[in-house]
Amino acid sequence: MPRWPGLRRGWINPRGLVFFLQFALLGFAFSEQSGPVWMAAFIAAALLNLWGWIDALAWRRAIADTPTSRIASAAQGFVELVGVGQPLPDTQLLSPFTQLPCLWYRFSVERRHDGEWRREEQGESDLQFLLEDASGRCEIDPVGAEILTTHKETRTQGDERHTEYLLLKGDHLYALGEFISFNGAQRVLDRRRDIGDLLAEWKTDQAELRQRFDLDRNGAIDDKEWQMARSAAEREVAHKHQEIRNQPTSHRLQKPGSNRPYLIANHPPEKLGRRYVWLSGVHLLLMLSSLVGIGWAMRLSG
DSSP: OOOOTTEEESOOOHHHHHHHHHHHHHHHHHHHTOHHHHHHHHHHHHHHHHHHHHHHHHHHHHHHHSOBOOGGGOOSEEEEEEEEEEEOTTOOEEOTTTOOEESEEEEEEEEEETTEEEEEEEEEEOOOEEEEETTEEEEEOOTTOEEEOSEEEEEEETTEEEEEEEEOTTOEEEEEEEEEEEOGGGOOOOHHHHHHHHHHHHHTOHHHHHHHHOTTOSSSOOHHHHHHHHHHHHHHHHHHHHHHHTOOOEEEEEOOSTTOOOEEESSOHHHHHHHHHHHHHHHHHHHHHHHHHHHHHHHHHO
């Protein structure tokens, strides 16, 4: 497979993993036909669905209870943003198979074995993009986010199937996460380290170093000439630091701490809220079914 820029491989959907684990455990218990194995499988399924139910309710509450903020006036911390998706300036991201310009993609590659499709590779992009509203723009870091999109493309070629999920330029986006603002004046800069790094960089090109600072042309940099080089490095670093200090305020949305939701979607908030209500109901039903199964396994073991 080719190597695509901005790719994070091995993406795993934690909610899909919860469903996979419990059905794998129940499948194993069915093959064993043992009361204690059934008991362990149903207990594990009940705990997994308890976690899924609590998690889905927490996401539903976060969507319902977090008011929409404007980027220019958003408070630092956990916020909800709504706007239009745009790529960062001077960046271009192409989807792996359709080669469409996009903000973000997730892909999977499946191959048919004995009539069944088996996933062989998957991944998603990790390049940042922008969300814009009428008040400003915010850089979005997709790493760690649950991303939901209406753009899906599936293509089958022989025994291989490619699936892509995309966010496209101009999509109306909903985002829930940790909002951080910073400007150049807040940057922590190390003058001494930056001067040392610049001088070390200059030393790697001795010909250029002598061309600039070997005033007597004797083929060597003496102490006086090295002091001149150091003064030039100090001026260059001071100029770069001043440019950084003058940079305007910028904003960033990223994964929150404390296991709070991080969600990016091109669905309206109402639809997202219904999704998590439905998901919590599924987990509740499966948890209750697992509890019934525990009682059945107890009678089987007895």
